[in-house]
Amino acid sequence: MPELPEVETTRRGIAPFLEGRRLRGIEVRQPRLRWPVPVEVLARILPGGTVRTVERRAKYLLLRLDAGTLILHLGMSGSLRCLHEPTTPGVHDHLDLVLEDGDRLRLTDPRRFGALLWTEGDPAAHPLLAALGPEPLGEAFDGDYLYSRARGRRQAIKTLIMDSHVVVGVGNIYANEALFRAGIHPARPAGRISAARCERLVAAIRGVLAEAIELGGTTLRDFHASDGRPGYFRLQLAVYDRGAEPCRTCASPIRVTRLGQRSTFYCPRCQR
Template identity: 60%
Template sequence: MPELPEVETTRRGISPHLIGQTIQATVIREPQLRWPIPADLPERLDRRTVRTVERRGKYLLIGTNRGTLIVHLGMSGSLRILSPDSPPRKHDHLDIVLANGTCLRFHDPRRFGCVVWTENDPQVHPLLAGLGPEPLSTSFDAAYLYRKARGRSTPVKSFIMDSHVVVGVGNIYANEALFRAGIAPRRQAGRIALPRYEKLVLSIRAVLSEAIEQGGTTLRDFVNENGNPGYFQQTLQIYGRSGLPCYRCGQSIRTERLGQRSTYWCPSCQR
C-alpha cells in the first residue's frame, strides 16, 4: 500500500506539472472505485485551473479555483504524468487532460482508491476531519503523543498507526521507528514515559523524512509518478528480516502478527 512517503513523493512529482494549468478534459473509464467517481466530475473539473497540490495524511488534494479533488491511492494506486495519446492500460481508470498537452492518469488495479470532489473546505470533509496531526509538523511532538497515550492499554505500535492519533505512520515505518527508539511494539502506549516518547517522535520523523528523500518503499505495486520504484527498502533495519541477526546486537529478529500486521522487533534492543 502506498504510505505517506510514497504519497508525498507522488505529490512532489506531479505538482510542477499541474499547478497553474487549466484542465481541458476529464475522462472516466471506470467509475467503480472504493466509492463511485461522480458522473458529473467532468462538468465540475473541466476549464478549472489547478491552484494547489497538497497532501493530508495519505490523501492528495488537488485544489482548483472552484473546488478540490481528493484522491486516495488505496492499496495499489498510482498517478503518472503522461501524454494523453498514451494508450490506456487495464486499470487506468481516470485521465485529467491538461491544456499544456499532458495528462494526469490514475491507475488502480485493486480499485480500493478513491476520487472525491468537494467545493467546501477539504479539511472539514468527512474523510479528513478526524485525522490526527501530520508527523512532520510542529503540532506533533512528544508532549502531544504522551498526552494522547494516557490511559491507553493498546500496543504502542497500533497506537502510532492510528490515523486519529497521527497520520501516515504505516506498518513498515512503525516497525522501523520503534526499532530506532528501542521500544518493544507490544508495550502498552499508556505505560511509556515522556522521555521515551521524545525518542519515538524523533525516530518517526527521521524514518519518514529519509523515506521521502529516497522515494518511498518498493512494495507490491507502488511506483512514483514517473513509474519508478522507491528505494527506501534497501535501508530497512528491521522490517522483513525475521530470523536474521539484528544489525545492532546480532540477536535474531522476531516476528508475529499484531493488529493483523506483520511486526518485527529485536528482543534485546527493544524493551
C-alpha cells in the same frame, strides 16, 4: 499499499506537472472505484479550471482549484503517471485528468480501492479528513502530544501510533522501523512509556518518514512513483521483513509476531 512517504513522493512528482495549468476535462473509463467517481459533476466543473496547488493530507492528495478541491486516494495499489504523449490506456488505467494542451495525469488502480472525489468546501472538513490526527512531520506532533495520548492506555504502542486518529501516516513498515530506532518494544503498553521515551519515539517517526520521502518511499510489491521508478527506502530497512535475520545493531535474530493483525518485526535485545 502506498503509505505517507509514497504519497508525498507522488505529490512532489505531480505538483510541477499540474500547478498553474488549466484543465480541458476528465476522461473516466471506470467510475466504480472505492466510491463512485462523480463523473457528471466533474465533467461540468473541471473544464477551464486551473490547478492552483497540489497538497497532501495524510494519504490523500488535494488538487485545489478555484471552484473546489479534488480529493484523490491511491488505495491499495494505485499510482499516477504524468503523460506528455498519447498512450493507449491499459485495463487498469481508470481515468485521466486532461490538461488544456493534451498532457494527462493518469490514475492506474488494479484493485480499484482508490478514490477521486470532489468538494466545494474546506477539504479539512470533509468526512474522510475531519477526524484525522496531526501530521507526523508537523509542529502539532511532538513528545508532549504523544505522551498525553498514550497516558492510561493499555493498547500496544505500535497500534497507538498506527491509529490515524492519533497521528496520520505511520503505516506498518514505518511503525516497525521507528520503534526499532527508539528502542521500544512494539507490544509495550502505551501508558507505560515515559515522556522522555515518547519524545524519542516522535523523533524516530519523523526521521524514518523524512528519510523514506527523500529516498522515494518503500517498494515491496506495488508502489512506483509518478515517474515509474520504484522507492528505495527498502534498502535501509532495519527490522521490517527481516524475520530471523541478524539485527544490524546487536546481531540477535529479528523476531516476528502479530499485533493488530499486522506483521510486527523487532529485536528482542535492542527494544524494551
